[in-house]
């Protein structure tokens with residue numbers, strides 16, 4: 147697949163809801179407001195659907211008098227897309243009058259006014275990220291570990307590949323699962339792959355400190371490298387006498403563009419291995435332009451998915467701060483140049499196209515409606 151085919155694939159599978167689906171989704175997008183209301187969402191959906199399906203739309207068709215801040219946000223987004231920054235600024239200003247704390251309108255308004263958006267201190271950032279991670283990751287991380295444990299329990303000496311070991315949380319969780327219910331497992335052999343050597347060392351240290359009396363015998367082999375460019379020697383080393391299961395949780399979104407296909411294809415070559423994957427939803431892959439209404443729609447949707455997961459347990463302020471932290475990452479996720487923007491957010495459908503193109507038969511196991519912030523899949527090699 148060359149870059150242009152890849153771009154077509156990403157563009158083609160971008161989510162463009164209409165009718166009741168779009169109204170329903172906009173009802174989720176208002177979670178970022180102090181007082182979420184479904185006022186005026188139907189007329190907004192009708193006009194937005196036209197734009198998402200490719201028609202030119204005059205932003206002034208959206209009411210300048212609505213009491214719904216989201217109407218003003220999209221009036222601004224449509225104007226911004228057309229290069230009418232004056233109208234965009236005025237419309238975003240109206241949105242902020244109705245709710246000054248909404249982070250995306252605030253960020254874009256600040257950018258258009260030549261100001262820098264409010265930032266979050268690094269101490270606060272860490273605290274917020276930790277809470278967000280706990281709220282977002284608990285279920286997907288658990289599901290991935292459960293799937294791996296269930297897949298290997300019938301074997302005596304299973305070998306598991308952990309792609310992106312990070313802090314090793316899932317490796318420890320897998321050992322604990324097997325301690326509680328070992329099945330036939332007499333020894334677990336873990337191969338950990340990561341591009342960051344310090345993470346690999348950290349995990350090795352963490353595993354050394356575990357009380358082995360409580361755990362099944364295990365070994366850990368650290369392999370430094372990037373999943374999308376594993377060379378032949380490294381591949382042989384990882385393959386060893388076989389890989390039974392692979393965990394790739396919240397890793398592949400970090401692999402730019404086409405590399406995602408290379409990575410999935412490389413993993414499919416470990417013959418017979420089952421794959422657990424958890425990933426962010428809605429990646430636009432730098433394919434969709436920064437000023438496109440589709441891009442702003444995706445960002446607004448992704449932010450709402452995060453806030454929707456975080457707000458019930460932690461409140462609106464933490465949810466909004468989380469969105470601000472995300473927007474401020476790297477070269478600025480909202481207004482930064484598309485070519486240096488972090489890769490975030492394909493739709494779940496997009497990931498599934500990538501699975502299908504690389505030899506995986508994947509079943510969605512969480513976020514089954516495809517709209518969750520993080521989606522998980524159990525995948526098996528496509529039968530030859």
Ligand SMILES: C[S@@+](CC[C@H](N)C(=O)[O-])C[C@H]1O[C@@H](n2cnc3c(N)ncnc32)[C@H](O)[C@@H]1O
Pocket residue numbers: 309310311312313314315316317339340341342345371372373374395396397400401
């Ligand atoms: C969110 S963490 C995974 C968390 C981990 N499963 C755990 O239990 O803590 C993602 C990891 O992927 C690694 N990573 C990023 N890009 C990678 C690549 N191209 N190849 C291999 N690992 C990569 C990062 O260094 C990071 O450690």
